[in-house]
Amino acid sequence: MPYSLNDLVADIKDIILSEKLPDGSDKICYFVSKALMDQKFISENLPDRQKGENPREILYEDKETGFCVCGHVYSTEAIGSPHDHGSSWAVYGQASGETEMTDWEIIKDKSVNDIIYVKPFKTYTMKAGDVHFYGVGDVHSPLRKDPVRLLRIEGANLDNIKRSNIQAI
Numbered sequence: 001m002p003y004s005l006n007d008l009v010a011d012i013k014d015i016i017l018s019e020k021l022p023d024g025s026d027k028i029c030y031f032v033s034k035a036l037m038d039q040k041f042i043s044e045n046l047p048d049r050q051k052g053e054n055p056r057e058i059l060y061e062d063k064e065t066g067f068c069v070c071g072h073v074y075s076t077e078a079i080g081s082p083h084d085h086g087s088s089w090a091v092y093g094q095a096s097g098e099t100e101m102t103d104w105e106i107i108k109d110k111s112v113n114d115i116i117y118v119k120p121f122k123t124y125t126m127k128a129g130d131v132h133f134y135g136v137g138d139v140h141s142p143l144r145k146d147p148v149r150l151l152r153i154e155g156a157n158l159d160n161i162k163r164s165n166i167q168a169i
């Protein structure tokens, strides 16, 4: 059975309406995995970007609950610094390529100048089909060395969310 963007949206919305996050996060990860296993889903929703085009595309934004399904397609190396997602959670699904992801441990939480100090906690490689949930306040940094396609579910559109001021020590 093919799995479409509409199917994914309906499954995620069911979970968000019936359970509070992070309780329902495993179920959301399951459905993101299901989408990543469907090659038609990937080719339809995560196509190559044209030169100069934004790597990020909002595929769906839910007007009622605020969650978003986004496609991120990077054609070159992309290095992210440690960040959280403000008041939102996020699910990262690796559709193709690899991401070297580092999770960071919070050492001092907004004690000085509203800065959160962090140190590296663990690094792991996300390969095609891997899915990871990042709860509110979790700090991570992605390193993408090759062209990658990602499916990202956001509790709220991260374009509109203020991130914390984070500094590595």
Ligand SMILES: [Fe+2]
Pocket (backbone or CB within 6 Å): 083, 084, 085, 090, 140
């Ligand atoms: Fe992130």
